[in-house]
Amino acid sequence: MVQRHNNQLPKNLPQLQNLIKRDPPSYHEEFMQQLKHFHNTIEVFKLSPHQNNKTLDDLVMFMAQVSQCYPKELENFPQILIDLLQSHNTVLDNNMRMTLCRALILLRNKNLLEPTDLLELFFKLLRCQDKALRSFLENHIITDIKNINRKHKNAKLNSTLQNFMFTMLKDTNVRAAKMSVDIMIQLYKKNIWNDAKTVNVIATGCFSKVMKVMVASLKFFLGKDPDEKDSDASDSDNEIDPKEVMMANKVNKKTRKREKQLNKVKKIASKNYKKKSEAPAFNFSAIHLLHDPQGMAEKLFRQNEATNRRFEVKLLTLDVISRLIGLHDLFLFNFYPYIQRFMQPHQREVTRILQFAAQASHELVPPDVIEPVLKTLANNFITERNSSDVIAIGLNAVKEICARCPLAMGEDLIQDLAQYKTYRDRSVMMAARSLIQLFRTLRPDLLHKKDRGRPTEAGEELEQLDYGKTIAKEFVPGAEVLLEEKNTHVEINSDLESASDDEEWIDIQHSDNEGNDSGDEESDESGSEEEHEGEDKEVTVKEKKKSKEEKKAERAKNKAELVKMKKEQAQKVSLERILTDEDFKQIEMAKLRKQVTTAKKGVKRKLEESLVGTPSEIVKLSDIENIYKKRKHDKQTRIESIKKGQVDREKFGYKDGRVNEHCSKTNREKRKNKNFQMIKHKVQRKVKRSFKDKQIALRNHLLKLKKMK
Known part of the structure; x- marks a missing residue:
């Protein structure tokens, strides 16, 4: 019986694998037999590498599984697989290539393979035309680098891999370059490679000739503002209240669908609670870690002017340039005349262009450079020929620009814009008042005396703004x-x-002439009195x-x-x-x-006026598109309006036709308010008539017709 069992082992690799892991020395002979078979199969496979070999597939996974049991015998096993992939990576069958990669990952997890050798091989394999393999390798590379840097960062290994990725960005293969950028971006987002070197390597991707690499790099520097929310997500009508769902589940009939919905709502509510209770994470954004932001902004601007790319790509480039200028206080004077050309109400994505103009404004830009931008906004947007929404957006854009560069605004222009505070449309009126409130706190001397408001204590302590003036405090103000x-x-x-x-x-009281003896004397002295x-x-x-x-x-x-x-x-x-x-x-x-x-x-003063603070680094698009409209009524307001409309309205339903409403009702009317169990025996049910009843009914019908004649 034992002999029969041993004869089946060479053909049953899973069973042999299980026995070897339990007792490696006892099954050394069987293993050596399989190892010899493996080498012979490799030699045969090299003759036709494009074909799938099921035997080799099973043997590779078997060797990888028992590799820790016989380290000396399998010392060259990882290198055999690496050589096979390097020499035949593009011609291998997809399933065979995936099996070899899985075996190498298994060896790497058992620390039988150095990470540099494997990762460099996998980066080269990203050139293969196999989407499933590329996705699989990307996940492994990110996970492996994360595990390597879990306890402490391996600076030497990270530097080697970053240098290799830098060369991969310039690779002629589009897929490999794009995948390497995606891997670096994911590693940065996971706080594994969040240093300046990674950021500057990704920055080189902004100038890549490959469109996908350039767009991915630009989007990385833009990121996503956490404070910015979608209008649908922030709408209170779309939010689910868990209390209402739980109450409805108690009252309504309990079904499987309602129970499933209740569990889903509970999970969402607990997830939202965890998000609110989490401590905020404060990290420098990638755009702060650039070594040469001025050179990058100039190069991006020249690239944007020289190429005829899609409008969406140009918008991404302008967004990155404007953020570079605003965050690092750069000087790029050609940017402002260039962006003025797109400041038209009919321009596509015009609000984003206005956002870029505001982001590129800071205190160190000479006021003469930004003043034409404000005049262009006033001439193209803030005019009576435009709609109220266009005027409001123009005023909001002027406010955001002046909040960052208040010296660019002239006295005549601000006084003209302030006259919109009495405009007939509420959105324009509120935008103009917001602009006035800004200048009340920054430069109240430019406003009319009636627009300055009551002088406040903060206004009394204001210092005069001058170009390039720095106010260094020796103490904590206030x-x-x-x-x-x-x-x-x-x-x-x-x-x-x-x-x-x-x-x-x-x-000063002056004494009048007391001598009023006669009218003649008064007439004589009238000239002297006037003098x-x-x-x-x-x-x-x-x-x-x-x-x-x-x-x-x-x-x-x-x-x-x-x-x-x-x-x-x-x-x-x-x-x-x-x-x-x-x-x-x-x-x-x-x-x-x-x-x-x-x-x-x-x-x-009333606190309805918004207090103006220091402007944020990034201009929110919602600040420019902030048009004051009548907000949606909440549920309580709608209920009150419904009840208000029901006052002095006739009662809906059955109308009593009796002359005297206090008199008694008939039994038929009383029956409507009774419980059905009390009257169900009196209800006439539909019963099948007999032949005799049908004859009587027919006779009565014929007699009725005869009388009518």
């Missing part, structure tokens, strides 16, 4: 609010209030002007003293104590109060 002793602060405030409120005219009155008026005006100038100078002096006192107090707090998170929160709240508190009497 830290004076942390001091408990505010007596000096209160006294100076009271002095400033009294000086600003007490604006009375100084009237005296003229002199008195001139003196009064001079005194008024003098008093106003003195009070103005006194207010300015008090203001300077107040600002100086606040700086000293803030510097004292910054030097003498370590500020905590609570202190910074208190400082921020005080800054917000300053923006809504008037400088005179402390009267607060």
Whole structure:
């Protein structure tokens, strides 16, 4: 019986594999027999490598499975498979090539093969015209590199592979170049290769002649803004409330479909809860890690001008250029006249082009360069001949540009745009008011006096903006609010209030002629009285002007003293104590109060006006497309409107035709309100009539017809 069992082992490789793993020394002879068979099969296979060999397929997987049991005997086994793939990679059968790759991965997982040899081979195999194999190899490369760098980063191996990928990007094979870019992007997103070298290697792909490689590299630098949400996803009507579904499941009939939907909703709710509870991850974006952003922006701009590529690809390139200019404060003056050509309301994707113009604006760009962009926006968008949506988008774009480069706006232009605050359409009116609010906090001197609003404490502390001026603080601004002793602060405030409120005219009383003896004397002295009155008026005006100038100078002096006192107090707090998170929160709240508190009497303005903060690095497309429309009513508002429409409406349903509604009803009417179980015995059911009943009915019908005649 044992002899028969042993005779079947050479043909039953899975059973032999199982026995070898349990007891390798006992089955060494059987293994050597299979190894010899393997070498003979390899020699035969090399004669026709394009054909699929099922025997070799089974032997390769068998050797890979038991390789850890006989390391000396299988020392050259990995190199045999590597040589076979390198010499016949393009002519091998798809199934045979996949089997050899699986065997090498199995050997790599058992640490019988160095990662560099295997990964370089797999990168070369990406040239093969086998989509399934390329996808399989891509997943393995990413997983293998991730496992290598799990405990600590292997700098030597990473550097070798990055250099190899750099050469693969320039490969003539489109598939290999595209796959290498995708692998590097995935490794960066998984925080495995998130260093500057990887980013700069991917940056070279932006100038590739292969369109797919260039587009993938450009999209990598654009990334995706986490704050930006789709309109469908953010719509409250489309969101599923788990409480409503659970309540409906309790009330409604329990079916398998409803139970499945309830489980799905519970999973979605728990997933959303986990997302909200997760701590935010703060990482530098790839665009910050570039070595030469100025050179890259110039090269991309020249490439965009010289080539006639699709409009979508040009938009991607312009987006990357604008982000480079805005994030690194670059100078690329030719970019602004180029993008002005596309600023037309009928232009396709015009809102994105306006977004690029705003992203490319920063404080170091000379105002003369950006001023033509604002004028183009005003002439093409903010005119009466356009629709209200176009005007609102133009005003939003002007606001985003001026938030980053406020010196580009002229006094005449801002005053013209401010007149749209009384426009008949709400979207234009709100966009204009938002622009006015921006300049109230940045440059209120450009606005009309009526548009500046009440002077706030924050406005009193504003410093004049100059081109290239840097304001270096020696203290934490606003830290004076942390001091408990505010007596000096209160006294100076009271002095400033009294000086600003007490604006009375100084009237100098002049004695009139008391002699009114006769009308003749008055007529004679009328000329001299007019001369005296003229002199008195001139003196009064001079005194008024003098008093106003003195009070103005006194207010300015008090203001300077107040600002100086606040700086000293803030510097004292910054030097003498370590500020905590609570202190910074208190400082921020005080800054917000300053923006809504008037400088005179402390009267607060309504908080509907949005407080303008520092602009973000990336311009959101929703900020430019932010058109104020009437928002959708929520459920409670709709219910209230329905109830409001039901007031003074006739009751829907059966109308009682009785003259006296208090009189009794018939039994037939009462039967409608009774339970069916009470009246079911009285309901006349449809019964099959007998022959006699049919005869009687026919007779009655004929008699009725005879009477009618």
